[in-house]
Amino acid sequence: xxxxxxxxxxPQCGFSSLAVRVLKHYNVPLSARNILEDPELKAAVKxxxxxxxxxxxxxxxxxxxxxxxxxxxxxxxxxxEKLKDIAANRDKTA
Amino acid sequence: MASSATSSLSLRFFFTxxxxxxxxxxxxxxxxxxxxxxxxxxxxxxxxxxxxxKSSASSPPSTGTSxxxxxxxxxxxxxxxxxxxxxxxxxxxxxxxxxxxxGKNLNPLDPRFKTRENKVEGCVSQVWVRAYLDPGKNVVFxxxxxxxxxxxxxxxLVQGLSGSPVDKIIRVSPDFITLLGLQQSLTPSRNNGxxxxxxxxxxxxxxLLSEGENGGTESKSDTGADGSPVSEPKFDVxxxxxxxxxxxxxxxxxxxxxxxxxxxxAESKASTSGAGTEASSGLGSRGQRIKEIxxxxxxxxxxxxxxxxxxxxxxxxxxxSDGETHFNLRVVSKEFEGKSLVKRHRLVYDLLKEELQNGxxxxxxxxxxPSEV
Numbered sequence: 001x002x003x004x005x006x007x008x009x010x011p012q013c014g015f016s017s018l019a020v021r022v023l024k025h026y027n028v029p030l031s032a033r034n035i036l037e038d039p040e041l042k043a044a045v046k047x048x049x050x051x052x053x054x055x056x057x058x059x060x061x062x063x064x065x066x067x068x069x070x071x072x073x074x075x076x077x078x079x080x081e082k083l084k085d086i087a088a089n090r091d092k093t094a
Numbered sequence: 095m096a097s098s099a100t101s102s103l104s105l106r107f108f109f110t111x112x113x114x115x116x117x118x119x120x121x122x123x124x125x126x127x128x129x130x131x132x133x134x135x136x137x138x139x140x141x142x143x144x145x146x147x148k149s150s151a152s153s154p155p156s157t158g159t160s161x162x163x164x165x166x167x168x169x170x171x172x173x174x175x176x177x178x179x180x181x182x183x184x185x186x187x188x189x190x191x192x193x194x195x196x197g198k199n200l201n202p203l204d205p206r207f208k209t210r211e212n213k214v215e216g217c218v219s220q221v222w223v224r225a226y227l228d229p230g231k232n233v234v235f236x237x238x239x240x241x242x243x244x245x246x247x248x249x250x251l252v253q254g255l256s257g258s259p260v261d262k263i264i265r266v267s268p269d270f271i272t273l274l275g276l277q278q279s280l281t282p283s284r285n286n287g288x289x290x291x292x293x294x295x296x297x298x299x300x301x302l303l304s305e306g307e308n309g310g311t312e313s314k315s316d317t318g319a320d321g322s323p324v325s326e327p328k329f330d331v332x333x334x335x336x337x338x339x340x341x342x343x344x345x346x347x348x349x350x351x352x353x354x355x356x357x358x359x360a361e362s363k364a365s366t367s368g369a370g371t372e373a374s375s376g377l378g379s380r381g382q383r384i385k386e387i388x389x390x391x392x393x394x395x396x397x398x399x400x401x402x403x404x405x406x407x408x409x410x411x412x413x414x415s416d417g418e419t420h421f422n423l424r425v426v427s428k429e430f431e432g433k434s435l436v437k438r439h440r441l442v443y444d445l446l447k448e449e450l451q452n453g454x455x456x457x458x459x460x461x462x463x464p465s466e467v
């Protein structure tokens with residue numbers, strides 16, 4: 001799940017766009033919420049994760065980080081590992 | 095609704111075949127909602143190749159130009175046509191597709207022109223722009239990019255500005271970008287990149303001029319209607335190109351923050367030229383504060399802070415502030431040992447909580463331990 005600025009088809013922020021691009025690279029379902037549409041949501045997510053900026057990426061309910069961290073994990077292979085299980089489960093139930 | 099394939103085909107027809115001006119709305123069937131129809135009451139021709147004379151653009155577009163925006167007539171004719179085309183297409187998705195269509199038709203740039211000097215700063219993708227003078231002393235632009243969308247934006251500018259004389263080009267204010275109505279389809283950084291493309295093209299045009307006239311630019315600057323070229327030759331003449339771009343960039347980006355009011359551009363440019371050179375030499379007060387806080391808490395071995403706010407001028411978060419909204423941070427410290435990336439970033443964010451509430455908008459953080467470097 002990604003809380004982002006804009007929507008995956010039309011990101012309204014370079015960082016959000018980057019995060020979407022990285023996540024789309026993997027074969028996992030991606031849900032997105034446009035926090036620009038809803039200031040309450042924006043404030044709520046910020047205080048939930050103690051994270052002041054967007055985008056914010058959650059994997060299976062766990063807060064992972066922002067676009068820097070996702071990019072980092074993608075480059076180090078950590079992201080692949082994390083998402084591997086999800087992709088496997090998805091294929092099983094599909 | 096026509097599919098995108100046919101739509102781009104039809105648009106191509108409009109460009110290559112219809113050479114006569116559409117003089118009156120009555121010559122068309124009733125205005126249809128279909129976005130391809132040129133049935134809006136424009137008296138502008140859709141010629142692609144030859145620039146049309148100014149008189150063909152006498153009627154302003156239906157959205158109207160408010161007093162504060164640069165009048166559309168002052169734009170180079172090719173650009174006027176493009177603006178008109180985008181305005182006749184109200185649906186954002188179609189505008190987007192039109193943009194992609196431009197991009198597909200952009201001629202690739204010879205690789206030897208893909209230099210640093212030709213690179214547009216502040217764009218997520220890579221965009222290069224090249225300018226040269228044709229025998230008629232008009233500027234011709236060429237551009238290329240590795241992303242289809244930015245190719246479209248570049249192509250739009252190339253088409254809109256090529257074939258026009260230098261003074262027309264440098265007098266183009268970015269206001270026309272709003273007229274295109276693309277802003278909701280583009281991310282702020284794309285919008286910003288677009289702005290930077292325009293700036294770079296204008297700069298190159300001016301450089302061509304000063305090269306061609308060999309320093310006799312003082313007289314030329316007098317002809318500038320809004321006085322904005324006045325400050326530019328002073329920077330360009332006799333200084334290193336790349337540092338000129340840096341200094342100009344800070345100045346210009348602060349400029350665009352101040353507002354899109356065309357008449358204000360001249361004053362603010364003159365008044366911020368001093369501030370611009372300041373900003374380019376070091377960090378402003380927020381940057382200093384951030385550095386101090388981080389130094390105090392982390393005793394870092396490496397601390398690099400870069401103000402990249404200029405890349406985000408026009409961004410929703412940066413509007414209304416004087417820069418110092420976006421930073422790149424690289425910090426190496428033992429304090430990060432044993433902590434996950436998220437924890438490290440959180441640490442930094444927590445320390446800078448006040449700044450974040452006061453206008454600091456984004457931080458790109460690289461946080462490493464000494465052993466990781």
